[in-house]
Amino acid sequence: MRSLLLPALLLAPFAPALMAQDKPAPVRLTPLRVSPAATLSQEIGISKIGITFARPAVKGRKIWGDLVPFGQVWRAGANNATVITFSHAAKVAGQDVPAGTYGFFVLPGEKAWTLILNKKAKQWGAYDYKKEEDLLRWEATPQAGPFLEYLDYRVLPMDTGSATVELGWEKLRVSFPVVFDTKAIYWAHLEDTLKKAPETDWVPWYQAAAYCQAQGTEPQKALTWIEKSLKAGDSFWNHETAARIYKDAKRMPEALTHLQKAVDLSKGKAPKEYTENLEEELGAWKAQK
Numbered sequence: 001m002r003s004l005l006l007p008a009l010l011l012a013p014f015a016p017a018l019m020a021q022d023k024p025a026p027v028r029l030t031p032l033r034v035s036p037a038a039t040l041s042q043e044i045g046i047s048k049i050g051i052t053f054a055r056p057a058v059k060g061r062k063i064w065g066d067l068v069p070f071g072q073v074w075r076a077g078a079n080n081a082t083v084i085t086f087s088h089a090a091k092v093a094g095q096d097v098p099a100g101t102y103g104f105f106v107l108p109g110e111k112a113w114t115l116i117l118n119k120k121a122k123q124w125g126a127y128d129y130k131k132e133e134d135l136l137r138w139e140a141t142p143q144a145g146p147f148l149e150y151l152d153y154r155v156l157p158m159d160t161g162s163a164t165v166e167l168g169w170e171k172l173r174v175s176f177p178v179v180f181d182t183k184a185i186y187w188a189h190l191e192d193t194l195k196k197a198p199e200t201d202w203v204p205w206y207q208a209a210a211y212c213q214a215q216g217t218e219p220q221k222a223l224t225w226i227e228k229s230l231k232a233g234d235s236f237w238n239h240e241t242a243a244r245i246y247k248d249a250k251r252m253p254e255a256l257t258h259l260q261k262a263v264d265l266s267k268g269k270a271p272k273e274y275t276e277n278l279e280e281e282l283g284a285w286k287a288q289k
Contacts, residue, residue: 035078042155044163045182046189050085051104051165053077055150063170068108073116073126076106076167077151081123084165091179092117093138102135106167106174113140113174138176145173186211194225202233210241219248236266240278247285256285 035054042049056078061067068074076082082104086092089099093115101121107114117135120128151169158164161182166175190208197204206229212222222245229238243259246252259282266275 040153040155044157044180045160046186047180048087049155049163049178051153053082053153054079057150058170070109073129074106074108075126076104081125083121088180088185093176095136105129113142115140115176140174140176142172142174144171147171199228200232202229202235202238205229206238206241213241213245234265236262236270239265
């Protein structure tokens with residue numbers, strides 16, 4: 001009898017948990033939100049700006065100074081506070097901001113607004129907002145714009161290192177600049193990648209050399225890296241880049257040899273227009289010799 005009871009007694013404390021595992025998940029409707037959630041992501045160079053927010057609608061209401069009171073911190077959206085993420089350190093409105101995720105708030109006024117990055121990213125509305133947790137504040141002047149029923153954010157790239165972030169709702173827009181040190185960010189990425197790159201793979205060494213050649217920087221490293229690439233494998237890509245690097249170094253015999261090799265390797269593998277352009281360039285280089 002004891003041998004029959006023992007397994008049952010040992011299992012008894014776990015019986016509720018075992019039963020719970022068999023219980024189906026509760027059935028729930030997906031909420032129909034009047035202020036729909038949105039996520040925006042924009043690349044700037046190899047950096048990213050991400051914005052997560054909810055879009056309230058005007059619905060015939062007076063917005064500024066009424067629904068959104070002047071002189072009170074606003075979540076810059078609806079539901080959860082708006083969140084902004086910077087993948088790398090940046091300058092926001094000229095001030096240093098470390099990489100990370102921040103709550104974005106606005107303190108609107110009749111003529112000028114205070115924009116806020118708060119170190120507490122996840123919070124409901126502005127009810128738990130604390131000024132002492134601000135990372136930075138800066139002033140911005142709203143501008144008139146076309147009517148928008150739903151609140152909107154845009155990230156407008158200016159070049160490979162900067163962008164303008166814009167909040168728009170009703171008939172007002174407010175914006176601020178974000179700048180990344182893209183050259184430093186990309187160079188760190190390049191060096192980190194090459195530390196992991198095998199010398200038997202021609203591609204990363206070619207990519208690093210091509211970047212240097214295109215940017216007009218580190219010519220000696222570009223030469224070292226393209227030679228590593230050529231040692232690892234032949235491609236019209238790395239021979240073309242080698243030709244340009246040797247031409248920049250005023251080593252025309254080698255430049256012509258590599259450009260000819262690029263032409264030969266591209267035939268039947270690259271678009272016809274690519275090969276024809278290389279042949280035309282090769283003729284021009286020979287004429288300059």
